[in-house]
Amino acid sequence: MKERARRPGWWLWVIWLPSALFFAYNFFQRTAPSVMAGELMRDFAVGGWLLGNLTAFYFYSYAVMQLAVGVLLDRFGPRPVLTAAALAAGAGTVLFATAQDLNVAYLGRLLIGAGVSFGWIGTLVVIALWFPPRRFALMAGIASLVGMGGGILAQAPLAAFIEAATWREAMLTAAAVSFAIAGLVWLLIPGGAAARGQMAAPATAAPLLDGLRRAVRSHQTWLIGLYISTTVVPYIGLAALWGVPYLTQAHGMSRTQAALGLSLLLGAQGLMSPVMGWVSDAIGRRKPILFLCSCLELIALSAILYLPGLPHWAVHALLFLLGTGSAGIVIGFATGRESSPAGEAGAALSTINAMVMIAAALIHPAVGYALDLNWGGVEIDGARQYSTAAYQSAMMMLPGATLVGMIAALLIRETGAGGGAAKHT
Numbered sequence: 001m002k003e004r005a006r007r008p009g010w011w012l013w014v015i016w017l018p019s020a021l022f023f024a025y026n027f028f029q030r031t032a033p034s035v036m037a038g039e040l041m042r043d044f045a046v047g048g049w050l051l052g053n054l055t056a057f058y059f060y061s062y063a064v065m066q067l068a069v070g071v072l073l074d075r076f077g078p079r080p081v082l083t084a085a086a087l088a089a090g091a092g093t094v095l096f097a098t099a100q101d102l103n104v105a106y107l108g109r110l111l112i113g114a115g116v117s118f119g120w121i122g123t124l125v126v127i128a129l130w131f132p133p134r135r136f137a138l139m140a141g142i143a144s145l146v147g148m149g150g151g152i153l154a155q156a157p158l159a160a161f162i163e164a165a166t167w168r169e170a171m172l173t174a175a176a177v178s179f180a181i182a183g184l185v186w187l188l189i190p191g192g193a194a195a196r197g198q199m200a201a202p203a204t205a206a207p208l209l210d211g212l213r214r215a216v217r218s219h220q221t222w223l224i225g226l227y228i229s230t231t232v233v234p235y236i237g238l239a240a241l242w243g244v245p246y247l248t249q250a251h252g253m254s255r256t257q258a259a260l261g262l263s264l265l266l267g268a269q270g271l272m273s274p275v276m277g278w279v280s281d282a283i284g285r286r287k288p289i290l291f292l293c294s295c296l297e298l299i300a301l302s303a304i305l306y307l308p309g310l311p312h313w314a315v316h317a318l319l320f321l322l323g324t325g326s327a328g329i330v331i332g333f334a335t336g337r338e339s340s341p342a343g344e345a346g347a348a349l350s351t352i353n354a355m356v357m358i359a360a361a362l363i364h365p366a367v368g369y370a371l372d373l374n375w376g377g378v379e380i381d382g383a384r385q386y387s388t389a390a391y392q393s394a395m396m397m398l399p400g401a402t403l404v405g406m407i408a409a410l411l412i413r414e415t416g417a418g419g420g421a422a423k424h425t
Contacts, residue, residue, distance in 0.1 A: 012130050012131060015126060015130055015189055016126055016130070016143070017184075017188065018181060018184040018185040018187075018188050019082060019119070019122050019143075020142075020143045021181050021184065022085070022116070022118075022122065022181050023120050023122075023123045023143060023150070024150030024151075025086075025089065025150055025174075025181055026119035026120060026150065027151040027154070027266070028150035028151065029058065029089070029093070029113075029174070030236070030239075030240050031151045031154040031262070032170075032171075032174075033051075033054070033241050034155070034238075034239060034240055034241050034244045034262065035154065035158050035159040035162065035255065036167040036170075037051060037241060039162070039167050040054065040167070042381060044102045044105060046102065047368070047372050048367075048369070048371040048372045048375070048384060049365055049368040049369045050102070051241070051368055052241065052364035052366070052367060052368030053364070053365045053368070054105060054106065055109070055241045055364045056361045056362070056364045057106050057110045058110070058113035059113060059357050059360045059364070060110065061110045061111070061112075061114040061117065062117040062357040062361070063117075063355075063360075063361055065114050066121070066350040066351065067351075067354060069117055069118050069122075069350040070121060070350030070351070071350075072118075073121060073122060073125045074125075077191060078122050078125055078185075078189050079185060079186065079189040079190065081118055081122065082122045082182075082185045082189065083185045084182075085119070085122070086178050086181045086182035086185060087182045088114060088115035089112050089114075089115025089116045089178045090182065091111060092107075092109070092111025092114070092115055093172075093175035093178060094108075094172065094175045096112060096171055097169075098168070117353075119147075120147070120353060123140075123143045124140060124143075124337065124349055125349075127139045127140060128337065134281070136334055136337055136338075137277035137278075137281050137331065137334040138274055140273075140277060140330050140337075141274030141275070141276065141327075141330050144273035145271060145273055146270070148269050148270025148271075148273075149270060151239060151263075151266035151270075152263045152266050152270075155239075155260070156263050158259075159244075159255055159256055159259040160256070161173075220336075220339045220412065220413050221351055223411050223412045224332050224339070224352055224412060225351070225356065227328075227408040228328075228329050228352060229356045229405075230294075230359070230401040230402060230404045231294065231297065231325075231329050231332065231402070232326070232356050232359060232360055233360065233363050233398060233401040234297055234326070234398040234401060235322055235323065235326040237367060237398050238265065238319075238322075239265055239266055240364065241364050242395070243258065243262045243265075244259060244262065246391045247261055247262075247315065249386065249387070249391060251312065253315075260316070261312075261315060261316045261319045264316050265322055265323040265326075268323025268324045268326075268327075269323040269329075270323075272323070272324045272327040273330040276289055276327040276331055277334065280331050280334070284416055286335045286338075286414060286416075287414050289331050290331055291406060291410065293325045293327055293331070294325065294409055296321055296324055296325030297325030297326060298325075298399055298406070300321040300325060301398055301399050301402060302399050303318050304319065304322070305392055305399070328405075332352075333352065335415050336349055336352045338415035338416075359401075363397070366397065367394045367397070370393065371384075371390055371394045372384075374387070374390035374393055374394065376390075
């Protein structure tokens with residue numbers, strides 16, 4: 001692209017940074033409920049199933065918006081779309097932070113999810129527009145590293161903030177950050193025709209939807225979506241909501257220790273995503289890395305859930321291993337990018353991301369419902385307390401999902417780390 005060629009190397013990082021920060025904000029919002037679960041149950045008088053739904057409303061709107069995310073990014077470019085998305089996320093955060101009624105809180109989380117739903121695909125589109133194709137997996141991995149920084153901030157640091165203030169004050173601060181990111185996006189990401197997709201934008205709605213139709217009809221898209229979904233479910237089920245209460249109950253950790261463990265999980269994914277991307281690029285293959293990552297997830301998750309009496313350092317090490325395995329998510333998206341025709345990356349990636357977010361949305365109320373079925377009637381300060389056995393029973397679906405992901409990894413067509421044909425099958 002001429003636009004890519006005209007800009008010096010350092011300027012590419014300036015263009016990339018605002019979108020990566022927005023993805024970090026995305027992950028902050030995704031995982032923040034895990035350290036305020038008790039406060040949310042108390043303030044809104046809900047149990048596990050309703051708390052899971054409150055968390056899942058973020059994912060509901062996120063998943064639905066994926067049907068439009070890729071098309072809008074391909075049509076208008078990242079600058080106006082990501083600016084509007086960051087403003088919407090900030091407004092939703094204000095609504096959530098000030099909600100006194102559960103339905104208002106639902107609406108706030110719904111708006112947050114709709115806004116941040118543009119973060120990951122927007123970052124991938126920025127990379128596809130301005131970076132060399134051979135660097136896609138590596139840059140996606142680095143973006144994931146930045147994103148995990150947002151998830152880490154939503155663990156131990158957010159827990160400390162809430163201990164010193166309140167969860168509502170924490171969310172109002174987060175809203176201000178989202179508004180600031182909107183300003184950075186508008187100032188630093190170029191606009192104009194050169195930023196609207198790989199080529200000039202289609203003039204009518206029909207060509208805009210052609211890429212979405214082709215993505216939906218592709219076997220490769222469905223297999224990649226299944227792999228990433230089942231890789232996301234185990235770690236997001238812990239990091240976004242149930243990890244802190246499970247670790248405090250089953251492994252006797254304090255909230256700060258549990259949040260630190262989840263920070264290690266997210267940090268491992270962030271650190272290992274560019275490493276896995278580099279290795280995959282170096283060997284010129286995707287499938288071996290995808291399968292390896294699923295194996296690591298299954299081993300770590302099974303030990304965390306079903307090996308009692310582990311010392312805290314061992315649980316933390318296993319959480320780090322689980323995060324390492326979840327780095328396969330980035331390789332999955334790189335495979336999806338390489339499987340899509342030129343000019344339709346946004347549509348293909350957003351279709352895959354919609355599948356991922358639907359899975360992420362369903363896991364929280366599913367675990368919460370299973371917990372409520374096994375609840376022993378114990379409450380502390382208005383928050384339900386679940387036994388270790390209840391958690392282990394409810395979370396059986398997490399390693400089960402990982403097994404499905406291992407099978408999907410074997411069935412995905414190898415793209416050769418960029419060398420495969422960019423076509424749907």
